[in-house]
Amino acid sequence: MSVAESDQPLRIVVLGERTGGRLVPGELPEPDRRFHRALRYLRSAAWVIRDPQTFGPDALDPAAASSVPRGYRTDGDWIWPVALEYYLEHHGVAPPAELLELMAERGYYAPRAHADRCGQAHQALLPHMPGPFEPPAPMQFRLPPDVYDLLVTVGWQPGRDESARVEEWAAGQGIELDAARRQILSEFGGLTFPVYGYGRDWRVMAFHLLPNGPLGDVAGPLLPIGSVPQWKSQIVLDPRRGIATVGEVERYLGRDIDEALTSLIRGQAVG
Incomplete structure (x- = not known):
C-alpha cells in the first residue's frame, strides 16, 4: 500500500494537546500487545524531516541528558514528531486514539508515502510551531x-x-x-x-x-x-x-x- 499526493489535509500530532498540555506516562505500557506494534508503525513511516544532530530534554525525566530526537515522519494521513516515538518507547505515552485506530486498520504497517505526499507534509509543517515536548530547530542564521x-x-x-x-x-x-x-x-x-x-x-x-x-x-x-x-x-x-x-x-x-x-x-x- 502506498499514499500518493492528495488534497486530503494532513493531521499533525502535537504531544500533550489532547491531555491538557501534559504528557501522561503509562497509557500504552510495554505489556500491552499494541506497544511494539505501534512503535513499529511509527518507525517504519517515511521521513519528512530528519535532524540527527538535534536533541531536546526529556520532560518526564528532567535529570536525563538531552535525548529526545528532533524530526517528523508521515504515513500520508498523519504527521508526527519523532518525539512521539521516544515518549512511547521510554514512558508509554500513547499516540492519539484516532491514529492508533488507523494503525490497527492497517495491521500496524505504515504505508509508503510517495515523495510528493512527503513534500505536502513538509509544506504543512512550514507554519507549524513545535509543541512544548518537541526539540525546536537549532538556532542558525545561514539558511532559511x-x-x-x-x-x-x-x-x-x-x-x-x-x-x-x-x-x-x-x-x-x-x-x-x-x-x-x-x-x-x-x-x-x-x-x-x-x-x-x-x-x-x-x-x-x-x-x-x-x-x-x-x-x-x-x-x-x-x-x-x-x-x-x-x-x-x-x-x-x-x-x-x-x-x-x-x-x-x-x-x-x-x-x-x-x-x-x-x-x-x-x-x-x-x-
Missing part, C-alpha cells in the same frame, strides 16, 4: 529554516567536509578543481535531493551534486557542480555571475551555493 531542514534530512550538517572524497573523485576524472568549486563540493558534494513537494515558481525536481550524478560537458568558463536529471540540465558555477542550470532548462539560481540550494529546494526564482 525549511531549506536547513531538507539539507539535514538528506545528510548535510554544519561543518560537513567531504574534501577527501571529492579530491579522489576529481583525480579519477582528471579534473583540476578551482578553489570555488572545491569549497562547494567539499561541503555539499555527493548529496542527492529528492522530489519534495511544490515549488513557488516551478515544480521542484530531484537534483544531485557531484560526485553524484553525471559530470556533463559544458563549455567556456562554466564549471559543473551537479545535475537536474528531469530537466536534462547541469548545475554549473560561473565564476563571474554565480550558479545556474544549463541544458534544456536554463535558470539562474543565485550568487552563491546557499542561494542556489534555496532556489532549487523551494522551486523559487531568484528575485
Whole structure:
C-alpha cells in the first residue's frame, strides 16, 4: 500500500494537546500487545524531516541528558514528531486514539508515502510551531529554516567536509578543481535531493551534486557542480555571475551555493 499526493489535509500530532498540555506516562505500557506494534508503525513511516544532530530534554525525566530526537515522519494521513516515538518507547505515552485506530486498520504497517505526499507534509509543517515536548530547530542564521531542514534530512550538517572524497573523485576524472568549486563540493558534494513537494515558481525536481550524478560537458568558463536529471540540465558555477542550470532548462539560481540550494529546494526564482 502506498499514499500518493492528495488534497486530503494532513493531521499533525502535537504531544500533550489532547491531555491538557501534559504528557501522561503509562497509557500504552510495554505489556500491552499494541506497544511494539505501534512503535513499529511509527518507525517504519517515511521521513519528512530528519535532524540527527538535534536533541531536546526529556520532560518526564528532567535529570536525563538531552535525548529526545528532533524530526517528523508521515504515513500520508498523519504527521508526527519523532518525539512521539521516544515518549512511547521510554514512558508509554500513547499516540492519539484516532491514529492508533488507523494503525490497527492497517495491521500496524505504515504505508509508503510517495515523495510528493512527503513534500505536502513538509509544506504543512512550514507554519507549524513545535509543541512544548518537541526539540525546536537549532538556532542558525545561514539558511532559511525549511531549506536547513531538507539539507539535514538528506545528510548535510554544519561543518560537513567531504574534501577527501571529492579530491579522489576529481583525480579519477582528471579534473583540476578551482578553489570555488572545491569549497562547494567539499561541503555539499555527493548529496542527492529528492522530489519534495511544490515549488513557488516551478515544480521542484530531484537534483544531485557531484560526485553524484553525471559530470556533463559544458563549455567556456562554466564549471559543473551537479545535475537536474528531469530537466536534462547541469548545475554549473560561473565564476563571474554565480550558479545556474544549463541544458534544456536554463535558470539562474543565485550568487552563491546557499542561494542556489534555496532556489532549487523551494522551486523559487531568484528575485
